[in-house]
Amino acid sequence: MDLHGKVAVVTGSGRGLGLGYARALAAAGAAVVVNDVDQEAVDAAVATVTSDGGKAAGVVAAVGDSEAARQLVDAAVREFGRLDVLVTNAGILRDRVLWKMTDDDFDAVVRVHLRGTFTCARAAATRMREQGTGGRLVLISSPAGQRGNFGQTNYAAAKAGIVAMARTWAMELARAEITVNAVVPVAATEMTKTVPALGPVIEEAERTGDPLPDWLRRDEGLGTVEDVASLITFLASDASKGVTGQAIGIGGDRLALWAHPKEKAVAFADGGWSADAIAEEWAGGVGGEPETYGIPAPQAPGA
Numbered sequence: 697m698d699l700h701g702k703v704a705v706v707t708g709s710g711r712g713l714g715l716g717y718a719r720a721l722a723a724a725g726a727a728v729v730v731n732d733v734d735q736e737a738v739d740a741a742v743a744t745v746t747s748d749g750g751k752a753a754g755v756v757a758a759v760g761d762s763e764a765a766r767q768l769v770d771a772a773v774r775e776f777g778r779l780d781v782l783v784t785n786a787g788i789l790r791d792r793v794l795w796k797m798t799d800d801d802f803d804a805v806v807r808v809h810l811r812g813t814f815t816c817a818r819a820a821a822t823r824m825r826e827q828g829t830g831g832r833l834v835l836i837s838s839p840a841g842q843r844g845n846f847g848q849t850n851y852a853a854a855k856a857g858i859v860a861m862a863r864t865w866a867m868e869l870a871r872a873e874i875t876v877n878a879v880v881p882v883a884a885t886e887m888t889k890t891v892p893a894l895g896p897v898i899e900e901a902e903r904t905g906d907p908l909p910d911w912l913r914r915d916e917g918l919g920t921v922e923d924v925a926s927l928i929t930f931l932a933s934d935a936s937k938g939v940t941g942q943a944i945g946i947g948g949d950r951l952a953l954w955a956h957p958k959e960k961a962v963a964f965a966d967g968g969w970s971a972d973a974i975a976e977e978w979a980g981g982v983g984g985e986p987e988t989y990g991i992p993a994p995q996a997p998g999a
Contacts, residue, residue: 697933700725703776704932705768707759707816708786710737712885713836715744716921717783717928722750724929727776731755731768731786751776759786759812765819773823781832781932782820784813784858791847802850809854813861817876821869830873834931835862837878837943842954845991859943863956866941875940877931880954881924882917882947884908893994894918912948916994919948927951960987 704721708714710732718728722745730741730752738754745752753775757764772779787809790801817833824831840848841855862878869876882888889895894912901908913919927946930936945952961982965973977983 697724697929697935699781699929699932702726702780702932703729703772703778704781704783705729705731705772705779705816705820706783706785707731707768707812709783710734710741713881713883713921713924714783714785715741716883716925717785718745718752719748719750720922720925720929721781721783721932722752723748724933726781726932727751727753729753729755729768729772729775731757731759733758758808759784759816760807761811762815762819764812765815768816769819769823778827779820779823779831780829781834782816783834783836783928783932784816785836786812787836787851789848790850792849793847794849797849805850806854809851810857813858817861817865821865821872821874824874825869825872828872830937831875832932832936833862833865833869833874833876834928835859835876835878837862837880839880839882839945839991842880842943843991844989859954862943863941870940873937875931875936877936877939877941878943879924879927879931880943880945880952881927882945882950883919883921883924885921888918891994908948910949911997912994914949917945917947917950917952918994923948961985 704726706714706718709718709730718730722728728745730738732738735756738756742752742754753771755768755771757767769779788805790805792801813835835858837858838855840852844852859878862876865876884898889898908919924946943954945954963977963982
């Protein structure tokens with residue numbers, strides 16, 4: 697993949713997955729604007745990218761409001777002359793079960809993930825349309841947004857909304873040749889280490905330097921940050937010009953296309969449905985094979 701001449705903004709790229717995305721884009725030739733709320737993290741990320749031989753500038757900003765989005769786009773144009781790629785990775789967690797989740801817990805996560813994706817994408821799309829040469833919006837979602845996850849009302853709702861925005865914007869920006877896709881990543885990070893079935897395995901691999909076991913990479917689709925970053929590079933490239941409006945999963949050895957919601961089973965009743973008629977129809981008809989929900993718990997072989 698050759699991204700020379702392209703300029704990318706990666707939100708939340710001071711560490712973790714975001715830094716991995718920034719490094720991969722820069723390694724392919726793109727100039728990158730990295731972003732974090734912490735000045736030290738931004739400085740370290742810029743130093744990492746440049747020490748690898750890439751081009752980078754940094755912006756300290758809390759993603760969420762329009763001003764932060766403007767700063768990111770302005771930095772790309774000021775430092776590198778244009779903007780071609782936006783990766784919306786910034787995020788926070790405030791996990792609580794429903795009855796313990798506060799208004800602040802909910803609002804903080806939705807503000808960064810959902811509103812931050814909206815404000816940054818709006819600013820980027822405006823700039824890309826003015827340039828008239830197309831562009832790429834890569835929106836980071838999550839398995840929690842596709843299936844739900846215990847204790848993550850705020851996070852799951854925001855990540856589901858991000859996929860819905862990707863589908864909508866793919867239609868709205870098609871004439872401007874701006875593609876919009878959602879990425880559903882699974883990787884060994886500090887967050888996944890907190891999962892009891894995964895933490896010890898990830899830490900052992902890090903301690904020994906050995907690869908993650910095959911059952912984790914293939915069966916669970918969980919690998920390294922670098923595994924995920926490959927998809928970001930592809931979606932930023934000219935090779936992905938025909939790919940838009942999709943939710944694409946990646947992790948470990950697994951690359952997947954997530955299905956869009958659709959009617960699974962349909963029944964009809966002349967004149968409409970009464971509650972009693974629905975009850976009679978449900979178990980043996982439309983509701984006979986209900987959908988599963990929640991992210992399946994990882995299972996090591998022999999567990």
